[in-house]
Each structure stands twice: as structure tokens, then as C-alpha cells.
Amino acid sequence: MRPIRPFVRDDIPQVADLHQRVFGVDGKPVQKPISESLLKAYADYFELIFFRNPWYDEALPSLVFQDSTGRITGFLGVMPRRMLLRGRPTKVALSSQFIVEPGNLRAIAGVQMMKAFLSGPQDLSLTDEANNISRRIWEGLGGVTAQLYSIHWTRLLRPSRYAASLLSAVFKERKLLSPFLLAVKPVCNLVDAIAARKLPHRFSQPRPKVEADELDTARMLLCLSGFSDTAALWPEYDDRSLGWLLETIAGKTRWGDLRRLVIHSAEGEVIGWYIYHLKPGGTSNLLQVMAKKSSVEDVLDHLFYDAWRQGSLAITGRLEPQFMQAFADKRCMFDCGSPWMLIHSRDPDLLRSIHYGDALLSKLEGEWCMRFR
């Protein structure tokens, strides 16, 4: 029996069991026995993401690792994607949900599955939420870290409430402090309001000079096509694939409502767009921002204003390298390191475009849609 083989629908119960044992659900260990509803959620998730995605390709399957008895002890989820490298079609394989059962053979199983994945027919292998262990395995097998795309930014919108939320996360176990933290909330609101009034250049979100409209799938396709000369490596979507992607992401309600806005100038010209998961009272997550080079500050101003108006304390996202200076000018803080974006390709031109920051590789093109919830 070969230890590594393609993932088939019949494997879903075993892989679901492995997933919840290794990862838990929402970061917490699962109570045994697993409830019917959780089992169904797993089945729906694996079916939707790995068998019913619009790019499904039998030649690029997800992989399972089985021991000599046929029991599945490892899983590597794969989703094919399409991109264009200077207009040339490029097959991308996105890997996610890399799970190996703890035990003596963990390292061997992990390395073998990764090796099998990287030797597939795709032009580019990519993962963008890797931890340090995956990074070591990936690099050991000839892959590299896309360090530029492993930089994230955070923009504080309500600094004192953000600080208080960090404190309450740190002290959540100490119940005695909860009344104190509750009492602090109105004080923080007041401090944020005073700071915005007294130091408007640092703490207020000025009303943007540009206008925004709802960004539907058809319009986004037009935008993507209109901006496609912005970077050498560009995602390729059609109505079906983009519609599926946005619908799947919108279904991840744990991260908040999905806001999609297209930004245009007073003359009605499209100057950019953004998509983010809105978390009022928390940190929102940006999935994609694109802008004309000359208008990036206007688009970012609009994004921060929108997130602030909707009640976010902060917004975070992955750095779009070409906009590094604009993010810095808008007082974003950067963090570098895990989660890493890892890439592997035999095409030096492809690797170069990513290392130069000349690729649109936002969270839309990454593993975000492959999250369980």
C-alpha cells in the first residue's frame, strides 16, 4: 500500500476526525463525542473546499498519508488556482490544512506529503499561512520564503480601546479584573475622542475626498482586468470562480461581515477597491486592496475611514509591497514573520516576480477561503 495517495470523498470522516484532534475547533480542543452538527460542518467544508471549488482538477488533488493499516494519519489540502505571469497562463497550487498526527512518524509523513505536493504539475506552489515548522520542511525541500509577502500591517483606529482590548485578552483568565476592564471602556472612548479632536493629524479619520460604491462580482472582474498591468503576476478569475470565492469568504462569518467597496474619483474614474472582514469592536481583516499608484493614499484613507465608521478598533492586512511607503505614511505598524508565505517553482521568472514584490498575492489569492470557519 502506498503511503501517499489522493484525497477522496470517502476519506472525509477520517480527515475530519484528524483535523479536530490536531487543530481543535476555533483553536479550542473538541469535546468528545463530536456533535452531529460539527460532523456535518466538517463534511460540508471538505466537500465544498476540496471537491467543489471552481478550479477543481484531478491532476492536482489534495493528499492523504496512510499507515500500513490504511488509517489516515496525514492530510495536505490543495486548491488549484489560475494566474497570469506577464499574460502567460500559470497554474498555481495552493496548499492548506497541513495536518499530521503526532507520533513517531510525524516528521516522515510531513516531509513525504510535502515532497509529493511540490513535485506536482503546477507552475507555482504556494501557501501563505505557514508556521515555522512548515517553513523548515518547505525550505528543506527546495522551496523558499517570500519574505516581502510575510510582512503584515496594522492600523490603529481607536488606540486606547485597542490597548484595553489587548489588556482584556491578556487578563481574560483573571475574572477579578473584568469589572475594571468594563469600566475602562467608556474612559477609553473618551480618550480616543479627545485624541482625535486635539491631534487630528494623528488620531482622527478624515472624511475621504473620494466616493465609494458596492463592489459586486461583475464590477470586480472589470476592475481586476483594468488593473492587470499593475503587476507581473496577476490572478485570473472568471464570473464563476470569483463569485464562488467571494461567496465562500462571505460565509466565514466568524471573521465578521464582508465589505466590498470600489473607490472612484470625483470624475467617476475607478481608482481602486478593497475587500475586508468587518469586526465592529475588534480588529478587521483586510483581504485585498488595490489602487492606482497615484491614488493609493486616497484609497487607504477611505478604507481606514470606513472601518473606523463601522466601529473597528483596528484593521490589519498583508503588505502589498508596492504600497509599502503609503502604508508607512498612513501610520501603519508592520509585523514580520510567521505566518509565512512560502513558494516553490522551477520557473526563475515566476520566483523573481514574487521576490521583487511584483505580484498581486492578497489574502483572496491565499488560504483565507480554505479556513474551516
Add this chain to the structure above:
Amino acid sequence: MKESMRIKPVKPFTEEDIPQVADMFQRLLLSEGPSLRSLPTTKLPEYFEQTFFHHPWYDEASPSLVYQESNGKIIGFLGVVTRPMLLRGRPIRMAISFHLMVEPQSRSSMAGVQLLKALFSGPQDLSLTDGAGQVGRKVWEGVGGATALLYSQCWTRILRPTQYIVNLLARGKTLSPIARVLSPLCHPADAAAAWMLPRYFSNAPAHYSEEELDVETLLECLPQFSKGAALQPVYDDHSLRWLLAQAGRMKHFGDFKQVLVRDSRREVAGWFMYYLKPGGASTVYQFMARKDAINETLDCLFNHARRRGAASITGRLYPRYMQELWDKRCYFHRGCSWVLVHSNNDDLLNVIHRGDAFLTRLEGEASLLF
């Protein structure tokens, strides 16, 4: 006028040009006051002579450049210092360019662009500048160069939080009175913070020791520690001694510290060189550590600077240490100048863009400034 008689606008910088260039330098680049320089302005001619004609790697084939008008008046300058590097063990030449300046009334002449074009067509394998501003970046990219985005990131570790905040407040007009009131509280508040949050203010690791870093040891360690990088610097005793003497001269950055870190087996775990500014922001010149001792050497650096009163310490990102710096609670920002590169060698550019080059401030313009 016959073609052969016309004065070429871009020509190599010669010692006869020093008075004109020094005058231009003083008017255009030193106008921000004495705090940004390490020497009195009377030393300018000597500085230009030493830095551009008597540096250890002087090469007539890659000279600094001046731009002159038809009457011979110099209206632009680009300083160039070439130095040897190794690309996967193969010797190459790197030209560091800095002090790009053009007379304001002549900027429409595109002198800056012409100077950069002339530089890029030189015999070196790589042109690099690591002190560029936003305008310089636009010109550099416009002439075919690229920005090394990874190496243009900086990190900062806050060492004395209260002092750090008070320094921030003191910068603005509105809040500077508050900073003055809070100032006497900084020392006790930071001491209390260090006592209450020992994990954040961890001490230098036990069994690690620090000693003065000398040129001989550095010369011995550099090839060893840069071995993993595809692009490495090459030094000899003369060049390294010259560079470090220059670095030590930059008193306006702070007091230059050179520290070697040894582990419990007395083996070299790493080293750091930085400009110490008690009460302010210290600046790292070079930080290197053995792969298995990065965290410990970082702890030594942070402790060294904190014990001597630094409120924070800042360095340019060396991509290999990205994770460790983040784990050690550094924050990253674009607070430093751009690192710009140009080469006709794709492999060389690729090495830099993916962060596989040993490029610290020691390899840049930091030691070559006035």
C-alpha cells in the same frame, strides 16, 4: 562648436573639483545644522579627498561623478565608492553611491538623471545606495534601478517605555509641556516596569559573556558568519580598520560600541556594533549571530543598550533575523531610508530581492558620511 570641443556634462570627479563640490555640499546638504555632521565644515575638503580618493578600494575605473555646465561650472555631484564583494564565491564589484546633489536652479537640466545613468553604465556589477529618500527613489527607479524593499525595512525595540513615550511627546509642540512634567518620572517608572515585566526586559543570558570587539576578531568572524549568504562582503585588515575608524568618528549618531558575545563554551555567539544614545534612540550598525544563538545575542544587545540608558534601539532589517526580531517584541517600520539597487545581472538582483545578501550598514554609506 566642433563636437570634440564641447564639454561633456558628466565627467569623473577630480581633486581639482573639490572646492566647488565642497561648497555645493555645504550649501545643499549641510543646511540642516551641525547636529547632522561629525566634522567641522572647515574639514570638508579633507573629507572629500579622503573619502573619494584615498579610501581602501579606490579604483579610477569607477570614479565619483560631477555634472558641469557648458562654462565648466559644476552643478551636480554623485559620490561613488566601489568595494569588492563575493557572489556565490565569485568576486564582483559593488559601487556605493551617495551624496547625490544638484543645484536647485539647475534641476530642470536632468543633471541627477544623467549622473545616475552614467553611474549605471559603469564597470561595476552592482550599484547600491542605502540612504535614499522618496525623490531619490523615484529618480533611481526611473533610470532603471529597483528598490530592495526587504532591506528598506527597519525594526525598533523599546527598552525604556516611559522614556520612549516622553521622547515622542517631546517632539510635538502641543504635548511637549506634558513631556517636561513627566520627564523626572521616567527613570523610576522604567525601573518599576523592568521589575514587573521580567519577560519583556529579560536579562542577558547566563553563561554568555561580552567583550570589546576588535578588528582581528571581526575579520576572522565575518567570512564565517556571512557564509550562508549568496552575496558577501570582502574585507582585509586595512579596509576594515579604515571603515571602523570612520564609523567611530560619527559622534552625532552616538557613542560607537563594538561588542563581541561569547557563549558558555567561549565560542563566538555573535557580535553587535551600535551607536549608543543614552535617553534616546540608539542605532545598530551591524548585528550578527550564530544561527543557534540569535535570541541570546539579541538579548545581549538589548541589555547592553538598556543598561546604558537607551530608550530604544533601531536597526535595518537583516531578513534572516526577521522571525527572531519579531519574537523579541521588536516592531517594524519604514523609518529609515530606501535601499536602491541596479545591476544587469539578474541573479545578483534576485539574491538581494529575496533577502539572501549580507548587507548591513557596514556595507553601506553609513561610514562614508561627513
